[in-house]
Amino acid sequence: MADIAVEGLAHVYREGSVRALDGVDLRIVAGERVALIGQNGSGKTTLVRHFNGLLRPTEGRVTVDGGDAGSLTVAHLASRVGLVFQDPDRQIFSGAVRSEVEFGPRNLGRRGAELAAAVTAALDATGLSGEERTNPYDLGQSRRKLLALASVLAMRTPVLVLDEPTTGQDARGVERVRAVVASATAEGRTVIAISHDMRFVAETFERVVVMRAGRVVLDGTPTEAFAEANREVLRSTFLEPPLSATVGHRLGLGSTPTDASLLDGLRAKLAGG
C-alpha cells in the first residue's frame, strides 16, 4: 500500500555546493524492512527527508503511494511517512510524556478512543507506560530517545523511518527497538532505518542499502551486502561487515551476516563433511 519510488534523485543544499544526493534510484515496496548504511555525510539523512517532503528534489522524482512527494505538503505526507530524528531534544516540548506522544496523532486529526489507543500502544512498545505524567526532561537521554520513537509510532503511519534508533541504547534498549521494528512489520508497515550498528542491521532488516557520496553503491539482502565480494565497497565507506560474516568467509561458508546464519552454515558443513 505504501510504495516509495525514487528516480534519478539529486539534491544540492546551496547553489554551487556539493551534491548531497547525486542520482539515487531506489524502490521500496510496502512492508519491506530496509536499512540504510554509510558514513556520515553520505546522504542517508538527506535521502529520507525527501520521503516526507521536508526536502524537495533538485533533480529527479520521489513518489509515495504513486503521489509525487515533491508537490504534496509535508502535513499531508506526515500521515503516510513518520520520521524519527536522531536527537530527541530537537523535538520534545511537552510537560509530560503522554502529551508529547499525543502531539503527532493529534496533528493528523486523531481524537478520543482512537488517539488514546494509539498513544497507549506506542508507550507500551517503548517501555514508557509507567511514565505518562513524567516530565520528559526528567528521563535519561536513552529513554528520551525512546520517547521520540513513541511519539512517531503513535501516528500509525504506513511508513516508519528511523534515523539512528540505537544510538546511546544499552543491550535492552536495542532489543526494544528491534521489537518495535518487528511488530511494525507484522502490522504490514514499511520500516526504513539509518544505522551504524552493523549487527543490528544484519539481524533486523531484510534489505541493506549502502550509500557513499550521495549514491547507492550496494543494494541487497544482508547476505548479499555483507558478502566477501563487497568487503572493499564497504571499506571504501568505512564500514566493516559483522564478525560472523568475516568468520564465515574464512571457514568457506559463503556469506553469513548473522550468528544464526553462520551456525547454520557450520552445521550444514559438519553434517555434509
Added chain:
Amino acid sequence: MSLELAGVGYRYAGAGQPSLLDIDLELPEATVVGLAGASESGKTTLCLVASGLAPRTVGGRIRGTIRLDGEDVDAWPMHRLAERIGIGFQNPATQLSQVADTVFEEVAFGPMNVGLPRDEVIQRTWDALDALRIADLAERDPRRLSGGQQQLVATAGLLAMRPTHLVLDEPTAQLDPAGTRLVADAIARLAAAGASILVAEQKTDLLAEVASRVVVLDAGRIVRDGPADEVLADPALPELGVAPPSAVRLRRAASAAGIDEAVLGTLDG
C-alpha cells in the same frame, strides 16, 4: 601514578537513593580500564566522581576517599584537579568551548584557563594536536568538523592539560564507524604511551579491543572486576544489560549448538 577510589559512594542532590555504593577501583598507569553496565547503572556517575566533577560541579554528597598518587584530593578545587584528570563526554558538540574560532584555539582553551605561560600553552597545544594526529585541522572552525573529528579535538583539549588520567564517558556513542575507529585508535595509542584511561562504553567490541581490565556496574555497585577477556566472557553479562562482544557471542552460540568452538578459529579482528 595512580588514581584510587576506596569505599566511594555518591548521591545526587535531592535523590533518595545513592547512585554509587562501595566503589573500590584503582586506575594504574599505562592501562585502559573499561567500564560496562546497563543505562542508568551508574557508569556516568562513576566517571563524574572519578574526575572530581561530582560533587564539585554537580553538587550532591559523597563518601569514601579518592587518592591521586596517594594524596587525598577531597579538598582540591576543580581547576586543580582539571590539571591532573581529564574527562570527555559522549556528545562532541557540547564539549566545545564556544569561544574558539579555530581548532588551535579550542585545544589551547584549557591551558589558557589555568594561566600557563604563553610558550607553554603553545607547546602543549601542538603536542596534543600531534598526539592525536590532527595538526592538519588546526586552522579549521571546530563547529564545522564531523562528529568524529570534533571528538578528537575535544580529546586533544583534554590532553593539552597534560593530565595523568583520562576518563572517557562513552566517547564513541554518537560517532559513525569511521569516527569510532579514529577514537579507538587514539585511545590505544595514548595508553601505549603511558596514559591511564577509564573508558565507559556500550560497545563491548571496542572494550575487548582496547581495555586490559573491565569493570561492570549494576545498580551503582561493582559486580564484576577483572581481566578484560574474563569479564567480557562472563555468561551473566546479558542479565546485567551488557551485550557480550561479537566474538564471545559467536563462541557461545557455537557451543550451545553443539559445535566445537575451536572450529571458529581465532576471532580477533
Added chain:
Amino acid sequence: MAGSDHLSELHVTGRDVPAFVGRPGPSAFHRLNPLTKATLATVTAVAAVVLGGLIGPAILVAVAVIGPAIAAGVLGRLVRTALLLSLPIAISAFLVNLFFLPGAETVLLRIGPITATAEGLAFALEILARIVAISGAVTLFYLTTRPSDLVVDLERRGVSPRVAFVASASVQTVPAMVERAGQITAAQRARGLDTEGSVWRRVRGILPIVGPVILGSIAEVEERTMALEARGFTRPGRRTLLWAPSDSTAQGLMRRGLLLGLLALIVLRITGVWP
C-alpha cells in the same frame, strides 16, 4: 608528573602560534585597535543624537563613516548593510511622523483620512538622519572588526575572562540557535505540524518550535558546564592570552580626544550655548 609527558608523543620545540590565529585585517583601518573603532562608532552615534538636525549628522556620516569606509574598502557593503538595518526604522519614522505629527498644519498630500504634512516630513527626515548615522557608525565597526578581536582586547585590558566568555559564546550561539530552530521545525513538521497557511496555524506552531529551542538548549547546560569546569574554567585570576590586537599611544590619545569632544558637545548642548 613523569607519566604526564607520555601522553604526547612528539615534542617539537620552538613552534609559535600559527599565523591564522588573530590574523590582522586587510586595511589600516581594520588594523586599528578594536576599542578605537568601538569608541569611534559610539561617539559618532551619540553625537548624531545630541547634535540633532540634518547637517550635524550628515557631516558626521561623511567624516566618521563614509571616509573610513572608503579607506577600509568596505563602502559598498557598508551602504547595503546600513540601509538594510535602517530601512524598517526609517519606514516607521516616516509613517509615524509624516502622517501623524500633531500640530502640523502645512498639508502636502491627502490620502483618504490621512494627511501628510511638511512639518512631519522635516521631522521624519531629522529622525532618519540620526538613524542613518547610528546604523552607519555601528555597521562600520561591525564590518571592520571580528568579535573575537574586541573580546580579546577587552580581556587584555582587564575585563573579566567570564564576561569575555559570555560575549564570545553569545556571538557563536545566535547562528547555532537559528540552525537548531531549523532542525526542530523539520522534526515537528515530520510529526504533522502544519506551519504553512493561516495566521492561526502559524501562531499554533510557535510553542512546538520555540519550546524545544529553549528546553533543548537548557538541557545541554549541564554537559557544557561539566566540560568547561573539567578544563580549568573556574580557576580564579587572569587567563593566558595567545595574542592581542595591537594598540598605540596615538590611538589612546585619539580615544580620549573623541570622548572629551563628545562630553564637551553634550555640555554645550545642555547648557544651551551651542548650537
Added chain:
Amino acid sequence: MLVRWIAAVVGFVVVVAVGIVMAGGIPQSGEADPVTFAFQAVADVLALVLGVALLVGIVIYLVLERIQTGTNASVTSQFTTRTLILMPIAIALNIILGQTVAAALKVPIYLDSIGTILVGVLAGPLAGAATGFLANVLWAYVIPPPFQYPPAAAFAIVAAVIGLLAGTAGGLGLLRPRVGRPTGQLVIGGAITALVIGVLAYVGYLGYTAILGPTNLTPSSDNAIFVVLGWIALALVVVTVVGLFALLVLRRDLTSTYVVVTGMVTGIVAALISAPIAAGVFGGVTGAGTDFLVAAFRQGGADIGAATLGQGLISDPIDKITTFFVVYLVISAMARRTTARFPQGERLLDQEAAVTDEPGEWRGATT
C-alpha cells in the same frame, strides 16, 4: 561593609541629582510641549534617572568590595559556571525572538527579555542585569545581520533593570509553584489576577480615550493595519490570560497570580524608563511593531513623550506578563535537577521533604 553601602548610596544620590538637573536640558526635538503632558515628561525622565542611579550605585558597591576584599563574593555566587553557560543562550534567545517578533511579525510587543528574565529568576538580580545589558550591547555591535539591531544599545539600561527586577522576584520565591491550593486562596488569586488585568485594560482604554477622545475610541476604523495588528496583539493577550487562568483552575496553581503581578510591576517600570529613551533618541520609533501604537497615539494629538509613554504603558505590562508566564512555563518544563543546580534554583521548586542525611560519612563538595 558600611563604607561600601555609604558610597553606593552617595553615588545613587549624586546621579539622581545630576540627572534631574540635566532633565531640564534634554531637548524635546524642537517640538511644542503641551502643558498637559509636561508632568509626565518629568516623571519619565525621573524613572530613567533612578534606573541609571541604581545601577551606578551597584557598580560602586561592587568596585569597592573588589578593592577592599580582592574578590566579589556577592557577585560570584550568582555567576557560577552554569549561569555563565546559560547567559549566552539567554542572550541569543533575546536577540532572535526580539528580532523575529518585533521586526518581522510587527506585533506591538517585544518578547526580547525572555532570556534576561530567565537568567534573573534562576541565577539572581545581578546575573539578570548583566544578561540584559550585555544582550542589548551585543545586539547592536557584534551580532551579524539579519539579527543586528543598532537601537538596542540605547535600551541596555532598561534591559538591565528588567533583569534586576526578575532576579529579585526569583530570589523572593515569587515564581515557586503553588499547585493544589484550596479553593478559597484560588478565588482570591483569581480576583487579584482579574483586577490587575482589568486595571490594565482600563488604563489602555483611558489612554486611548484621553488621546483620541471617547468618540474616536476605534482608531483602527480608518486604517486597516491597526485592525490586523490589534487583533494579533489581542490574540496574544487572550492566550496569556487564558493560560494563566487555566493554570489557576486546572493545576490550582496560585503562582499565576504572582506571575501577573510581577509582570505588571516589571512592565510599568520598563515603560517609565524606556519612554524617554525612545522619544529622545529615536523620535518614538524603533522599527518595531510598537511603532504603530505610537502612531495611533500621535494621530490622536499626543506629543512624542506622551505617545511613547502611552505606548509603553500598554505594551510593556502585557509584554512582561507574557514573558514571565513563558519563563514560568519553561522552568516548570525543565528537569528538576537542572533547575536545582542554579544559584536561585531551590527557590523555584516546590519544597519537598528534605532527604534525611545519614550521619557522618556523607559530605558535600568541600571547596
